[in-house]
Amino acid sequence: MSDIPTIKEIAKRLNVSVSTVSRALNDHPRIGLKTKQAIQNLAKELNYEPNPKAIFFKQKKSFVIGVILPLIAEDFFSKSISGIEDVAMEHGYTILFGQSHDSITKEQTVIEAMVKQRIDGLLISLSKETNKYNHLEALDKYNIPVVYFDRVPPFERASKVFCSVYKGTEQMIEWLFRQGRKRIAFINGPDEIAASRERLKGYMDGVSKKKLKIDMQMVEKTDLSEAGTQLAVNKLLNLKRPPDAIISFNDYVHLDAVKFALQKGVVVNEDILFASYANISANKHAAYPPVVSLDQFPYQQGQTAMNMLIDILNKKQLEGASQASFEQVEVPVSLVYS
Known part of the structure; x- marks a missing residue:
């Protein structure tokens, strides 16, 4: 050779x-x-x-982007990483990938490791435990720009790509109401996730707009575990007047909710209509898919977030300044019916 x-x-x-x-x-x-x-x-x-090292020395760039997701096994995040990689490759960047496994501690550890690897920028979808942001704000001192997508922080001074699950929840309430469902229950996710608050607001406003009484007994939470979802469904089914529709936090929660409802003798999508978020690929193979699921277009979110980060990096190189302004892009949602 x-x-x-x-x-x-x-x-x-x-x-x-x-x-x-x-x-x-x-x-x-x-x-x-x-x-x-x-x-x-x-x-x-x-x-x-x-020689990539020579290019890095000259341009002060590693051409490596850090990407942190809660869990790559989830259909949404595997699709989003494909969008991220496709755009990154077009622009000569490679991806350094890590998972938080929905732990803020692991999220912090992965970020520290990526900083040592001299990433140029970071794309991140926050863990379900992330309610403090010091470890992300600290990246500013290293002049590493951050773009959040899907699970984004609640503050304004951040570059974000997201879907309006608030609007999507209102649309689901509207559709279920048109199917004659008046007792619509909601299984929400952990409070720390900003999207949980958006979903809840969309649920409350959607129910109010239909002139239905808001009954907080119809609102339960899950920690996204099967046991947590089972407990939530059990409480809803044991109400004096059980729901005739249930909206779950995402399609994985839906699968667990349906499993338990079937054990309790519920005729799924007849006695109770089940709705959800994400429109995962497995829905088309499921025995009891949600009657309606909110498609949040993960591939497009990944593409948009990567393009946004590359724009920030290009401006930084041209202007020699750190990230001064923040862009926020809302990707449209769409209801998908089974």
């Missing part, structure tokens, strides 16, 4: 200086066309590849 070709080898073969080769490969206008073509042709012939 031959050695990896270098700028020095190209310079020696063509009897020019190393600086001339470097300028020619970077299309410098001061290098004559004939010389430039000779250098570029030889570089191509030798399969010359620029």
